Amino acid sequence: MLYALCYINNRFLPFNEAKLHISDLGLQRGYGIFDYFLEMDGKVPFLEDYLDRFYRSGVLTGLDVPLEREMLKEKILWLLGQNGFRNSGIKLVLTGGYSEDLYTPPSDPNFMILNLPVTHPPGEFGEGVKLILLDYVRYMPEVKTTFYFPSIALFPRMKAAGAIEVLYHHSGLISETTRANIFLVKEGRLVTPSPGVLRGITRMHVLNVAKQLLPVEEREVRLEELWECDEVFITGTSKHLIPVVEIEGRQIGDGKPGEWTKVISGKFEDFYMQVISETPAGFSG
């Protein structure tokens, strides 16, 4: 069985023994936020970006991160050093805490740092993936809340379709997938939905890289544009950039990973490796 150390409420303990009392409001009332990022050889690329977003999620939802930023970084890096996975994911989870009446938020939240190995590091481009559609609007889309109910309840339909993610749309507009942002290429222009989406860290850096290659539009994107465009790809922390070749049973473009997608992916991987090389190793430095 996997051995990993984790951190809960000021205490380091083995992941397998990590429990919360059932009065936790994250469990009872879905009152929780999180963030997630990767370690590679002791380095955490874009750590400051992820921490920016996590603290911002807290401010927007009334959940106070109980650790100051420098202290939080210290705990994360110490944990990475102890576990020594070299390829792992770090998940920060902050919930409303233990509530006596299972409803009213107490003053003390529950906060945990989880660190588990990653078996498939990002950067593998592959032959393209499939998505399914769901009419759904995330509440506070700019916040990483723990509410993944709508897409997790669709696992059977996803499996049947051979899909890996659910693409949300509403009122004729698409927004994002379960765990990724979406991009379209049409006639040499890159388009991605905004506003109403999570500000993905990979999304942001892919946009920066792509801006040097082709015209980029952040705007409302209609569902129909999917059927008329040349290429679609999704971006995420665990995925980097993955081509999409089918959505809800309909072929995208010519059904193969697109040329622009390949070019942008290549440039992003170059950028990522450069960032890795410039990032000091947290726990050995």
Add this chain to the structure above:
Amino acid sequence: MLYALCYINNRFLPFNEAKLHISDLGLQRGYGIFDYFLEMDGKVPFLEDYLDRFYRSGVLTGLDVPLEREMLKEKILWLLGQNGFRNSGIKLVLTGGYSEDLYTPPSDPNFMILNLPVTHPPGEFGEGVKLILLDYVRYMPEVKTTFYFPSIALFPRMKAAGAIEVLYHHSGLISETTRANIFLVKEGRLVTPSPGVLRGITRMHVLNVAKQLLPVEEREVRLEELWECDEVFITGTSKHLIPVVEIEGRQIGDGKPGEWTKVISGKFEDFYMQVISETPAGFSG
């Protein structure tokens, strides 16, 4: 400290010691449903209605209740007998279970039955309460999911307004409050929103009682109707029927509990006491 027995995954144990591993999908991904009902002197009025709804929530969301109905009833009644509170709440919570990757639902869910004392039994009519407004649509409104994030994040604004619940509205239509259904009385007609609301058990029985007293309409209700109506009240398991005298700082009707509200409340309490008297005591019978 409170001593109460509870039930988790085929085991009875003290509530204070009841924990779940943090890989639970209810905690990590908000993948959970619940239901809640009251015990009074060992009796559980409308138990069959609540169980109908709970099993239906499971079917609609792909979460299998791991106990057959008769077995579940047995566990509930045994728990009530052991705790012997006489005035208590029973909460059934079913989550997606322990997930190795904190995302993919496993085959075994986590299921718990909580039983905690109630300090304010329902039926107290009072001077009327205040609500605040939130533009929000519940996902799968007919299902009792655990996602209360939007309203719990509003606790500070609720407190500042002296409000007890958040009333949801969207696209000009109202639906329900955090934990209650809403009714309006206008010129001797009773109106309540439908569809797009939780099928409250108290709502259902209040409708049945009210139908014998005045014309009743279940239909889409516009937000503006709140400002033009004579009376507003909310209904819920823990509240029965409570008059609403202010919403988002605006007075409802003449700012006092309405006459029809009083009449319907009185008839509902009569009906409730009759049901109690006809319900066999679960654990002593």
